[in-house]
């Protein structure tokens with residue numbers, strides 16, 4: 349199955365492959381260039397060195413293959429926002445769900461987070477399915493303005509809270 353690990357400087361080409369094709373439909377206007385991928389990895393490594401830590405970004409691996417990324421960002425009051433992206437040719441294997449479960453466990457046990465939230469575009473039901481399978485619950489919607497050439501819509505919002513015995 350999958351494992352999570354910290355990003356390394358050599359991951360830029362894999363990150364570029366992840367942020368391409370259908371995987372960027374709801375998040376970017378275009379696939380990442382090699383330069384953007386290098387900047388992305390450099391930025392993630394810089395955040396990993398920051399204290400207090402505000403952002404976490406894990407490579408999702410299947411053996412030696414980096415198939416995706418799962419990340420969360422501290423929004424204050426021990427709340428963090430989670431997101432994930434899988435390379436298009438690896439979809440449908442349960443990887444995002446398993447990666448998100450592992451990231452949630454890490455956030456609650458190693459990062460001082462007690463609540464994680466996430467949101468997705470209404471035309472991206474697979475993302476909502478991942479959240480539900482990982483134990484998130486729907487909490488509502490949030491209006492989001494026009495972006496990436498799409499009209500503004502209500503994104504669906506979810507959250508999961510740390511259990512008392514989960515420390």
Ligand SMILES: CC(C)(COP(=O)(O)OP(=O)(O)OC[C@H]1O[C@@H](n2cnc3c(N)ncnc32)[C@H](O)[C@@H]1OP(=O)(O)O)[C@@H](O)C(=O)NCCC(=O)NCCS
Nearest residue numbers: 371432433434439440441442443444445468473474475477
């Ligand atoms: C969303 C995404 C992360 C899912 O990754 P994945 O590894 O394929 O996810 P999983 O295999 O763990 O689970 C996907 C679930 O969505 C379901 N699904 C897929 N397409 C669907 C659709 N059009 N409608 C409803 N459910 C759908 C699958 O059937 C599966 O559910 P199941 O196990 O109950 O059958 C992946 O498609 C992706 O990277 N998309 C682009 C980036 C993105 O949208 N990130 C989220 C931003 S909010």
